[in-house]
Amino acid sequence: xIDAALPPLIQQMMQPEFYSHxxxxxxxxxxxxxxxxxxxxxxxxxxxxxxxxxxxxxxxLEKRHHFCQEELRLNQRAAAPVYLEVVPIVKNGDRFQLGQxxxxxxxxxxxxxxxxxxxxxxxxxGELTETLLQRLAxxxxxxxxxxxxxxxxxxxxxxxxxxxxxxENYEQTTGFIxxxxxxxxxxQTQAYSDRFFEQEQTLFQRRIDQDRIRACHGDLxxxxxxxxxxxxxxxxCIEFNEPFRFVDVMFDIAYIVMDLDAGDRRDLRTVFLxxxxxxxxxxxxxxxxxxxxSRQSYVRAKVTSFLLNDAAVSETEKAQxxxxxxxxxxxxxxxxxxxxxxxxxxxxxxxxxxxxxxxQLARQLGAVHLRSDAVRKHLAGIPLSERGxxxxxxxxxxxxxxxxxxxxxxxxxxxxxTVILDAKYDRQAxxxxxxxxxIARQLPLQILYCETPEAVMQQRLRQRTGDIxxxxxxxxxxxSMEPFDAAEQPHVKTIETTRDLTPQLQAIA
Numbered sequence: 001x002i003d004a005a006l007p008p009l010i011q012q013m014m015q016p017e018f019y020s021h022x023x024x025x026x027x028x029x030x031x032x033x034x035x036x037x038x039x040x041x042x043x044x045x046x047x048x049x050x051x052x053x054x055x056x057x058x059x060x061l062e063k064r065h066h067f068c069q070e071e072l073r074l075n076q077r078a079a080a081p082v083y084l085e086v087v088p089i090v091k092n093g094d095r096f097q098l099g100q101x102x103x104x105x106x107x108x109x110x111x112x113x114x115x116x117x118x119x120x121x122x123x124x125x126g127e128l129t130e131t132l133l134q135r136l137a138x139x140x141x142x143x144x145x146x147x148x149x150x151x152x153x154x155x156x157x158x159x160x161x162x163x164x165x166x167x168e169n170y171e172q173t174t175g176f177i178x179x180x181x182x183x184x185x186x187x188q189t190q191a192y193s194d195r196f197f198e199q200e201q202t203l204f205q206r207r208i209d210q211d212r213i214r215a216c217h218g219d220l221x222x223x224x225x226x227x228x229x230x231x232x233x234x235x236x237c238i239e240f241n242e243p244f245r246f247v248d249v250m251f252d253i254a255y256i257v258m259d260l261d262a263g264d265r266r267d268l269r270t271v272f273l274x275x276x277x278x279x280x281x282x283x284x285x286x287x288x289x290x291x292x293x294s295r296q297s298y299v300r301a302k303v304t305s306f307l308l309n310d311a312a313v314s315e316t317e318k319a320q321x322x323x324x325x326x327x328x329x330x331x332x333x334x335x336x337x338x339x340x341x342x343x344x345x346x347x348x349x350x351x352x353x354x355x356x357x358x359x360q361l362a363r364q365l366g367a368v369h370l371r372s373d374a375v376r377k378h379l380a381g382i383p384l385s386e387r388g389x390x391x392x393x394x395x396x397x398x399x400x401x402x403x404x405x406x407x408x409x410x411x412x413x414x415x416x417x418t419v420i421l422d423a424k425y426d427r428q429a430x431x432x433x434x435x436x437x438x439i440a441r442q443l444p445l446q447i448l449y450c451e452t453p454e455a456v457m458q459q460r461l462r463q464r465t466g467d468i469x470x471x472x473x474x475x476x477x478x479x480s481m482e483p484f485d486a487a488e489q490p491h492v493k494t495i496e497t498t499r500d501l502t503p504q505l506q507a508i509a
Contacts, residue, residue, distance in 0.1 A: 005312050009089065009096050009105060013038045013045065018097070033306040034058065044112040045087075046071075047105060053306070055168060056240045061105070068106045070239035078143050078217065078234035084109045113228040120223040123263055128222075130271045136225065136256070137275035139232045144249045144280070147214035156246035157213035159204050163197045165243050169298050176305045180322050181329035189294060189329075192336030196291050203288055207248050212285060218245040221255040221296075250285040254292035258300070261293070262331055267363040274362060274369045281378035283408050286368060287415055294335035301328035339416025343409050343438050345491075347425040348450030349479045350471035351457030351464075353497030357450055358422040361505050365418045370408055372423035373469045376401040384468045393470075402430045406437060413443045428482045435491060446508065447484070447492045456498055 002011050006029075013036075016023040024041030031037070031049075034056060038045045048067060052059040058067060068086045075083045088103035089096055096104070115121055119136070122128045155161065170190050177186050207213060217224075218238030226233050238245040253276060260269035277283050304325040307313045313321070344361065346354040355371065362369040377384050379400055380392040391397070402423065409419045425431050431447060438445040454476075461473040484492050495504050 003312070003314075008094075010036050010038075010047070012096050013047075019043075020098070031312070033303050033310060039112055039115075042112055043084075044110045045107040046110065047089075047107045054172070055165070055244070058240070061103070065103070065106045067240050068108050071108050071236075074237050074239050074245075075235055077147075078237070081231075082111050082113070082228075082233055082235050084111060113226055117226040117228040118223055119225045119227065120221070120259070122227070123222055123259070123265075128265075128268060130268065132227065133268055133272040134275045136232060137272050138279055140220070140234070140252065140256075141276055141279040143234060144214060144216065144252070147216055147249075149211055149214045153215055153246045154208050154211070154213045156243055157204060157208040157248055159197050159201055161243060162204065162248075163193075166193050166295050166298075169295070169302055173298075173302050173305060176302075176308070176325070179308070180305055180325035181301065185329055185333040189298065189333045189336050192294065193291060200288070206284070207250075207288060210282075210284070212249050212282065213246065214249060215245060216247050216249060216252045218247060218252070219255065220252040221300075222259045225256075248285070248288060248292065249280075249282065250289050251292045251296075253285070254289055254296045257289065258293050258296045258331065262297070262327065266366040270362050270366050270369075277368070278371065278374045279384065281374070283368070283370065283412070286412055286417065290335050290415075294332045297328045297332035297335065301325045301332060304328065340444075341413035341416045342418050342444040343413050343434065343446075344418070344420045345425055345431060345434055345445065345447045346420065346422045346450065347431065347447050347481075347492075348452070349424060349426065349457060349481060350469075350476050351460040351473075352450035352452040353460070353495070354422055354424075354448075354450050355467075355469070357448060357495055357497060357501060357505070358420045360501055361448075361508070362420055364505060364509055367418040367420050368412055369420050370405055370422060371468070372401050372405055372421075373467075375404050375408075377468065379404065388470045402433075406430075406434050409434065410437045410441060410443070413438075414441060424479070426479065426481045428485060428488070431484075431488055435488065445491055447488065448508070449484070449492055449494050450497050451494050452497050 002014050004011075010029065012018050014027045014029055016025050016027060019040055021043060022041060028039040029036060030039065034049050034051060034053075036047045036049065048058040048064045050059055050064070058064050065086070072083050072086055087098050087107050087109045088100065089105040089107060090099050090101035091104045098107075119128060170186070173181070173186070177183050217234055219236060220234060224234065224236040226235065253273070257269050257273060260266070260272065273286075277286065304321050307321040308318050344367070346358050348354050358369050361367060374384060376392055376397065377386070377388060380388065380397065382388065382392070405421050405423060409421045413419045421434065425447070435445060457476055458473045461471060461476060493508060495501070
């Protein structure tokens with residue numbers, strides 16, 4: 001039964017006879033606080049609600065037409081096969097129809113994919129795999145690498161610009177205190193972002209200087225990503241507000257991270273985030289990520305709260321919206337809480353199983369996994385998939401690689417991350433340098449020495465394929481471990497990688 005509270009146009013668009021093409025019945029309506037989407041089978045139509053929330057203004061027909069055209073243009077970047085055209089809707093008497101003439105409304109016409117293609121649906125069904133999330137990380141990394149930037153776009157990374165959008169969220173949600181969110185959550189989340197803006201101005205400037213402010217997607221959560229016909233599409237990007245689209249790439253990443261955290265899948269979040277950071281080399285972005293993760297969760301809470309004031313939403317839906325908003329207000333608050341960082345240093349020769357151990361431990365602890373192979377290739381400016389020449393394995397390059405590993409590890413651990421430094425760490429000097437830095441900053445540190453028979457290491461290296469590491473069985477013969485001295489021994493835990501890793505790592509965590 002069609003809801004009589006819906007606008008007449010939407011009521012008619014829910015009737016199969018409205019369309020000149022074949023329709024799968026019943027026509028399904030999906031609505032948000034700003035749009036109606038009609039699912040007809042092979043084609044979907046999206047209409048914008050005549051609303052004005054300040055940050056978004058669809059209040060006039062002219063504005064809705066403009067933003068329909070912008071939606072089509074911008075989504076061509078990462079979902080071109082999905083977006084077809086903007087179509088006018090005309091009125092004859094009391095009947096609406098798609099066609100030429102004096103438009104009374106506009107719709108974005110899209111190819112309809114099955115709802116099962118949404119990554120959000122796959123996540124809910126427990127079907128979102130680590131392999132797919134690694135593929136998504138690569139897709140997003142490539143999208144960001146190609147995204148436009150300019151002095152104008154980078155200006156949106158300035159503290160005043162970023163702060164304005166976040167402060168607006170607080171202003172627009174005071175009416176929901178005592179409902180889906182508590183006064184304490186509101187006050188403490190706001191205080192966190194206030195401190196961040198006051199204390200981290202150098203970090204914001206560094207993000208600008210590193211060209212990390214780009215014309216991004218702006219709303220890149222799992223419900224706006226689909227796997228359809230074996231292609232990943234990033235669709236429904238922000239078209240209505242430049243400050244929401246001209247953002248730090250970590251702003252985009254934060255939506256996916258937040259979705260996975262909200263579903264209590266820290267392991268999947270860790271796989272996605274580590275793969276994205278490794279592909280881009282943007283490990284420094286993790287320093288600003290908690291602010292944006294809190295912001296994205298708060299926005300999810302805010303827009304869900306808006307449904308509580310929408311006359312077209314049923315009381316049952318409002319009750320569900322209130323519970324959902326409460327969950328996201330709490331998550332935004334969680335991101336604002338201080339965390340205790342720690343460092344794990346992997347140690348062992350090539351083929352000893354360091355990376356396998358590090359990956360499993362990272363999933364278990366939600367840790368940042370820093371691989372020397374990736375760090376080295378980013379320093380050398382070569383693709384991760386390309387085999388490195390002898391020139392990137394000189395003593396000088398190795399020194400630079402270990403220095404960057406150490407600096408990244410200490411910086412991120414100071415921010416509250418658990419960090420795993422994945423390299424041979426076969427020399428005492430490299431190990432002791434990290435120990436000294438950790439002790440100076442009161443960061444817990446463990447060295448995980450991977451012990452494996454040489455024959456097993458040789459076999460692993462001969463069988464290794466599809467990895468960014470360049471080490472071969474021939475190189476192993478040239479390697480040796482300097483023993484751990486008395487100062488290192490208290491930090492060392494031996495991992496036997498030919499045995500079951502699970503109980504050994506559980507003992508560490």
